[in-house]
Amino acid sequence: xxxxxAAFEPIGRSTLALLEYLxxxxxxxxxxxxxxxxxxxxxxxxxxxxxxxxxxxxxGIDSLGIVALVIFFVGVILAFQMAYVLxxxxxxxxxxxxxxxxxxxxxAPLLVAMVMTGFSGAAITAEIGTMVVSExxxxxxxxxxxxxxxxxxxxxxxxxxxxxxxxxxxxxIGIAGGFFVGNALLGIExxxxxxRTLDSLKYKDIFxxxxxxxxxxxxxxxxxxxxxxxxxxxAEGVGRATTNAVVRSIVAIIVCDALFTAFFYYFx
Amino acid sequence: MTPPSTExxxxxxxxxxxxxxxxxxxxxxxxxxxxxxxxxxxxxxxxTLVIMGGSGCGKSTLLRTMxxxxxxxxxxxxxxxxxxxxxDEDGLDALRKRFGILFQSGALYNSMTVxxxxxxxxxxxxxxxxxxxxxxxxxxxELVGLRDFESLVPSQISGGMRKRVGLxxxxxxxxxxxFYDEPGAGLDPVVAGVIDKLIADLSRKLGVTSIVVTxxxxxxxxxxxxxxxxxxxxxxxxxxxxxxxATADPLVRQFIHGEPDGPIPLRRSKxxxxxxxxx
Numbered sequence: 001x002x003x004x005x006a007a008f009e010p011i012g013r014s015t016l017a018l019l020e021y022l023x024x025x026x027x028x029x030x031x032x033x034x035x036x037x038x039x040x041x042x043x044x045x046x047x048x049x050x051x052x053x054x055x056x057x058x059x060g061i062d063s064l065g066i067v068a069l070v071i072f073f074v075g076v077i078l079a080f081q082m083a084y085v086l087x088x089x090x091x092x093x094x095x096x097x098x099x100x101x102x103x104x105x106x107x108a109p110l111l112v113a114m115v116m117t118g119f120s121g122a123a124i125t126a127e128i129g130t131m132v133v134s135e136x137x138x139x140x141x142x143x144x145x146x147x148x149x150x151x152x153x154x155x156x157x158x159x160x161x162x163x164x165x166x167x168x169x170x171x172x173i174g175i176a177g178g179f180f181v182g183n184a185l186l187g188i189e190x191x192x193x194x195x196r197t198l199d200s201l202k203y204k205d206i207f208x209x210x211x212x213x214x215x216x217x218x219x220x221x222x223x224x225x226x227x228x229x230x231x232x233x234x235a236e237g238v239g240r241a242t243t244n245a246v247v248r249s250i251v252a253i254i255v256c257d258a259l260f261t262a263f264f265y266y267f268x
Numbered sequence: 269m270t271p272p273s274t275e276x277x278x279x280x281x282x283x284x285x286x287x288x289x290x291x292x293x294x295x296x297x298x299x300x301x302x303x304x305x306x307x308x309x310x311x312x313x314x315x316t317l318v319i320m321g322g323s324g325c326g327k328s329t330l331l332r333t334m335x336x337x338x339x340x341x342x343x344x345x346x347x348x349x350x351x352x353x354x355x356d357e358d359g360l361d362a363l364r365k366r367f368g369i370l371f372q373s374g375a376l377y378n379s380m381t382v383x384x385x386x387x388x389x390x391x392x393x394x395x396x397x398x399x400x401x402x403x404x405x406x407x408x409x410e411l412v413g414l415r416d417f418e419s420l421v422p423s424q425i426s427g428g429m430r431k432r433v434g435l436x437x438x439x440x441x442x443x444x445x446x447f448y449d450e451p452g453a454g455l456d457p458v459v460a461g462v463i464d465k466l467i468a469d470l471s472r473k474l475g476v477t478s479i480v481v482t483x484x485x486x487x488x489x490x491x492x493x494x495x496x497x498x499x500x501x502x503x504x505x506x507x508x509x510x511x512x513x514a515t516a517d518p519l520v521r522q523f524i525h526g527e528p529d530g531p532i533p534l535r536r537s538k539x540x541x542x543x544x545x546x547x
Contacts, residue, residue, distance in 0.1 A: 130378075142364055144364040145392055
């Protein structure tokens with residue numbers, strides 16, 4: 001009996017903790033959506049438009065440089081790895097097809113989400129966490145300013161708007177990385193490379209990529225806000241929460257990606 | 269209950285007999301450890317009530333429960349005629365616009381300028397014209413003597429100034445009650461004195477009810493119309509400043525004179541020392 005207990009108790013406990021965490025995220029999402037749609041309609045408080053634009057710039061535009069750098073090299077790597085296999089089959093030019101599809105459907109949204117997690121997710125957690133520690137969040141609440149409307153809505157909204165855009169830009173740059181390898185190093189003619197890329201891409205590829213980007217965008221912002229609000233214990237707590245935000249976001253993105261990919265594979 | 273003291277009346281206290289806050293049999297516990305163990309308290313409109321006590325006596329918890337940030341395990345808080353913890357979010361928000369809080373560190377929004385901090389409640393909760401809001405911000409900042417600092421951000425001003433801006437922000441919606449959480453903490457004596465003077469001025473000029481939570485006795489005696497001492501989660505003394513100062517109660521005497529020896533023990537451990545060592 002005691003052995004059984006020792007074996008199953010930790011499993012039960014971590015399952016409960018996970019469910020509680022997911023419940024917390026779901027509640028925050030619900031609250032966020034409420035303040036995005038229902039609240040403003042009922043005149044309970046408008047969406048902070050300026051703050052949302054500011055967050056869009058911070059989350060999206062400011063991260064474009066690093067996103068471009070990373071995704072270009074991912075395109076380069078992808079093209080080389082594909083060429084390594086395809087060369088033996090004598091169909092090196094298929095590098096164009098594969099890079100195009102993989103970038104659009106998978107690599108661009110995934111890598112943009114990863115960069116965003118480190119770039120802006122961590123910053124959001126640190127910012128909100130510091131506000132909790134310095135009683136700013138309590139000050140908002142006691143001034144009848146809902147912290148979800150005030151802090152979560154602009155960040156999640158900005159992330160929702162900007163992620164598909166950044167992902168689209170990243171797709172182009174990633175394909176450019178593949179093109180660079182294919183054209184300059186593997187000797188595939190430019191026209192052939194481009195027409196192969198375009199021919200192999202369907203609208204649904206672009207659509208699924210954008211859906212993923214949107215979902216990841218919400219996840220990153222939501223988890224970052226959630227971690228920020230749950231900071232306890234001063235500066236040390238802020239540091240811990242920031243680490244948690246990054247780790248949990250990465251896990252959430254990968255799991256979510258796997259689910260989406262399987263779904264799209266079978267149903268689209 | 270007790271009429272305003274002669275000292276308080278001399279200072280121009282505007283205390284009336286209307287009860288604005290009533291705390292009844294308040295119990296709050298964290299993880300089963302009781303912090304407030306049955307606090308009863310009344311605050312009258314226009315008075316300045318000082319809640320004093322050592323660190324860990326529960327005064328911050330009492331403050332937080334009184335502003336609706338913490339939920340009591342038992343008892344209730346009636347604030348401006350409403351049972352605070354029975355209100356829904358909308359009712360609570362309506363009530364929150366009628367009181368202001370000066371937080372210990374000022375709690376200014378660091379991403380906004382001083383002016384924007386003060387303007388925020390006005391922008392969010394009123395439909396006033398931007399031009400009028402700008403004038404009101406100047407007026408509130410003038411009250412705390414910082415009109416020229418409107419365009420600076422909180423990181424550019426000193427701790428004392430941040431508190432004064434926090435006070436200006438708390439005053440933005442012309443609240444009926446202001447809560448002060450350790451107004452003198454971390455300030456040099458002159459700045460702390462300035463804050464005390466502001467508290468007294470606001471109460472006298474605007475008739476605001478003030479609740480000041482502090483452990484700094486100089487400041488407490490300067491601003492109080494009435495004082496309450498909290499010890500181990502209970503009210504152990506209550507009265508006008510002169511009565512508190514003249515009290516024979518050894519507990520209160522030890523606290524207001526800051527004596528190391530007395531009924532307030534240095535050691536907080538409840539277990540037996542020898543037993544603990546041998547365990």
